[in-house]
Amino acid sequence: MLPHWLDPIAGPVLSATQAPSVAELKGEVLREWGSSEVWRLSYGLRSVIVKRGSDTQASEGTAYERFVMPLRLPAPRLVHAVETEGAVLLVLADVGLVNLEQEPTVEGFLAGAELLAEVRSKPVDAASEFTSTHLLDLVRRSPADAELTARLESLAELVDQLHEDAPARVVHGDYVPKNLVTDGTRWTIVDWPLAYVAPHLSDLYTLVRDAVAFGHQPDPIVARYRDAAGTDPALVRRQLTIGGVAFTLRALTWIVEEGRRTVPSSNEWIGSLLTELATITNDLR
Template structure:
């Protein structure tokens, strides 16, 4: 069975798979979550990934045009994209059938640190898109953070983020650098799912990678050390980038839940309390 919207990208799917009609291809639903629907379309040994994104997910096409393609980031090649109604459809190269969530090995997490170092190594000429003032504004929007934690966060993390803007280069932030979005074909690892990408000097991506590794029993230090080695970055600066990046990631996640996540993904309301507790822990360090 194929999604009803597949006709809008049929030509590119057939060209990529070398099928002569959609009746010959096989569809496998990989993910259906909130505003995102992801399928693998196969014909024999050839396959592509097709995505339908609405709401925040529509930003993935722009992320490819702004970051992925011009900077040659380690992401699936964009074969085609088009807009229909309130959604964007993308046809992407199939970069593998196994992700780091499915096989969370130490070697996989170390390889992901290399992927992140490659992403962060790309020089950009544009300015940061997440400043201290923007962080403070998001904090004020999320009532669940509470007055005490908000005050501590604004007093400590906002100046720290401003300092990173003076000391660290602005680079691409993937925005959801977690195991399910790190895919391998058995030889190479690739970061997928780019709609949340933006520019900033912090390292929220390394924070989320380490956070998930620790949650399943791996050690943080080798992963951070691998990133430092691969990127050639200063270890103390990386430590501060990760600390600030963790706060930025959590605040942005909370702001998304409050603004639209509760509507698109109703269970996200249950994430608020744990995220606030995690934010308190990060700010208190």
């Protein structure tokens, strides 16, 4: 079984795998959502990852052009990209069979913290995409009630201050265990369509959040990032908190505006995300 949309990228796939024909390829579905479909295609020991993204997932090619390639970020090599019928098709190097969600070891989470410090060390020539103006716009579009909305709006000054104290850097936007892949030797960050620029640390927030869910302690992971990045502990705490607000707000607006249609089960996440957002804002009081 192979993806029905393979034809426009069949040539690069055959070249990369050295398969004599499409019929000789073996296909394995890795993800199949309304807006994102990911396959591993292989011939013998050679394999590539092919992706079809629409809606917000269609921006991964742009993320590679803006950030991944010019900054040489630790991401899969882009073999080929093509736009077709409102979607982007990508051929990417296969960087490993195991992700951190499958094997959630503390060593893997610590490696994720170091990898994030590497990403954040790269200066980027772009304006922040999570200013106080962006915050207020996301709040307006979110399903937060009046009390939570008022609390979120009061954070605008803290967001402005963070821009004074920390440089804007690349934010992956979905820095979770399933997007950290290893070949047994090194770790690579996959799935970049949500990447943007901001001074906060929502990526570290989600890494720690999931580490705790798997039973790990958060402090060593934050400390590993802090040591690798050479960053002030108090600043990292503020970046983490604002990052948590950014992550949950962006997730909520995505569900309301797209997720309900492309990933119907995402509607069930709204309640827990609102609770999480309320907890973060309470901590800021």
